[in-house]
Amino acid sequence: MKRSCGLALLLLAGLVSAIAAPTADAEGALRSAVDEVLAVTLKSKGGRSMADQLQPILVRHVCFESMTRRAVGPGWKQFTPQQQAEATKLFTKLIIRSYSEKFTPGQQPEIKYLKATSPAEGKVEIPTSTLYKGSRYTITYRLENRGKWLITDILAEGVSFVANYRAQFDELVKKGGAVAVLDSLKQSVSRT
Amino acid sequence: MKSLPPVFACLLLLALAGCASRDKAQAPSEAAATGKATVSTGGSAAASDDDDWGDTAEVKVDDPIEPVNRGIFWFNHQLYTYVAKPFSKAYKFVFPEIMRKGIRNAYDNVRFPVRFVNHTLQGRLDRTALETGRFLVNTTAGAGGLMTPSDKIPALAEVPKPDAGQTFSKWGIPNGPYLVFPLLGPTTCRDLVGTAGDTVLNPISWLAFIFPGAGWTVAVSAPSGAHSVPDRMDTYDMATKDALDPYISARTGYIQYRNAQVKK
Numbered sequence: 001m002k003r004s005c006g007l008a009l010l011l012l013a014g015l016v017s018a019i020a021a022p023t024a025d026a027e028g029a030l031r032s033a034v035d036e037v038l039a040v041t042l043k044s045k046g047g048r049s050m051a052d053q054l055q056p057i058l059v060r061h062v063c064f065e066s067m068t069r070r071a072v073g074p075g076w077k078q079f080t081p082q083q084q085a086e087a088t089k090l091f092t093k094l095i096i097r098s099y100s101e102k103f104t105p106g107q108q109p110e111i112k113y114l115k116a117t118s119p120a121e122g123k124v125e126i127p128t129s130t131l132y133k134g135s136r137y138t139i140t141y142r143l144e145n146r147g148k149w150l151i152t153d154i155l156a157e158g159v160s161f162v163a164n165y166r167a168q169f170d171e172l173v174k175k176g177g178a179v180a181v182l183d184s185l186k187q188s189v190s191r192t
Numbered sequence: 193m194k195s196l197p198p199v200f201a202c203l204l205l206l207a208l209a210g211c212a213s214r215d216k217a218q219a220p221s222e223a224a225a226t227g228k229a230t231v232s233t234g235g236s237a238a239a240s241d242d243d244d245w246g247d248t249a250e251v252k253v254d255d256p257i258e259p260v261n262r263g264i265f266w267f268n269h270q271l272y273t274y275v276a277k278p279f280s281k282a283y284k285f286v287f288p289e290i291m292r293k294g295i296r297n298a299y300d301n302v303r304f305p306v307r308f309v310n311h312t313l314q315g316r317l318d319r320t321a322l323e324t325g326r327f328l329v330n331t332t333a334g335a336g337g338l339m340t341p342s343d344k345i346p347a348l349a350e351v352p353k354p355d356a357g358q359t360f361s362k363w364g365i366p367n368g369p370y371l372v373f374p375l376l377g378p379t380t381c382r383d384l385v386g387t388a389g390d391t392v393l394n395p396i397s398w399l400a401f402i403f404p405g406a407g408w409t410v411a412v413s414a415p416s417g418a419h420s421v422p423d424r425m426d427t428y429d430m431a432t433k434d435a436l437d438p439y440i441s442a443r444t445g446y447i448q449y450r451n452a453q454v455k456k
């Protein structure tokens with residue numbers, strides 16, 4: 001009896017650690033990305049230089065190809081491979097610029113990592129409670145395992161980067177397909 | 193949408209029933225004809241896609257007067273650009289961050305009845321108790337609410353801030369049509385009525401009833417609007433600055449934000 005109880009506990013412990021492992025790995029990857037970003041934002045003087053400094057870090061930790069594909073949605077299939085590559089490149093620029101503008105140089109946020117969940121295999125959602133410039137925000141990170149854990153969406157107070165752009169791309173795809181999307185992206189990227 | 197004249201609000205209460213029943217009754221086939229936009233955001237439309245999160249599924253936005261809303265959005269953009277942003281800049285210059293934070297905290301503390309009633313109406317008596325604790329701690333140890341020592345107490349630090357719009361949503365009342373108001377910005381029919389209810393519960397607005405015509409009531413209530421302008425401008429910029437279509441970005445952002453608040 002004791003032996004079978006011990007075996008059951010061992011199996012249970014194995015199961016728990018198997019479930020916890022992906023969320024722990026994903027959280028480790030996220031912490032590392034956030035730490036690298038904050039090291040830059042603390043020293044940066046802001047403006048374009050902040051985006052330039054953050055770019056190599058974000059490219060390492062964020063899957064921009066997945067973000068672009070999901071933001072464009074079903075219309076992605078209408079794009080040629082060249083158009084897909086161009087859209088990804090432009091969207092990457094836009095996202096990096098937009099993300100960089102959220103930081104005030106020298107301001108250090110207090111981040112509390114909350115309980116991560118795994119809605120499906122290879123996907124982990126990590127909510128955080130972030131105290132920044134006196135206000136508290138719920139920032140949730142979505143990561144996917146693509147050989148390594150990469151960020152595929154960020155939700156600020158429930159507002160998803162991907163979902164927000166999806167709504168805008170939907171209208172453009174309906175109006176003018178890939179060409180309209182690319183024209184609009186070019187315009188937005190060139191805007192200062 | 194923070195403060196509305198109460199008479200206007202009462203009229204809108206009548207409108208809510210219409211909004212709600214209309215929303216429930218509208219068949220999908222009607223949607224295209226009436227301007228109901230169902231914006232897929234990672235849900236069913238891409239359900240077969242292996243990287244679909246099936247997250248927010250769909251952000252449903254009923255925007256039957258989109259051309260009118262877009263017109264008001266454009267007007268607000270001019271107003272924000274040429275009036276509110278310069279005001280925000282001056283306000284930030286005159287009142288440094290620490291003072292702005294104190295003012296924000298104090299007005300937030302005064303709104304305690306709004307949160308107390310809404311927690312209770314949502315049946316979250318545990319949160320009603322926490323909210324009361326938060327109010328007492330901040331009022332006593334936080335110099336009347338200028339500071340928030342409750343943030344240092346884990347149980348009190350992250351009590352959600354409910355409003356009547358969220359309460360209506362918990363009761364099953366749908367958003368109703370999306371609306372954009374001059375100066376006040378985006379809302380929905382449900383949230384508009386909710387704002388009216390919250391205005392009635394806000395002690396700042398009681399002053400105008402108790403002391404009608406007294407100039408000092410304006411002096412007390414005006415900063416409650418003024419102090420929120422810089423934050424509102426920051427939010428507006430965040431939602432629209434890098435948008436491909438700022439109107440859609442603000443609309444989707446508003447609906448997602450409100451949906452997330454209701455889930456808390």
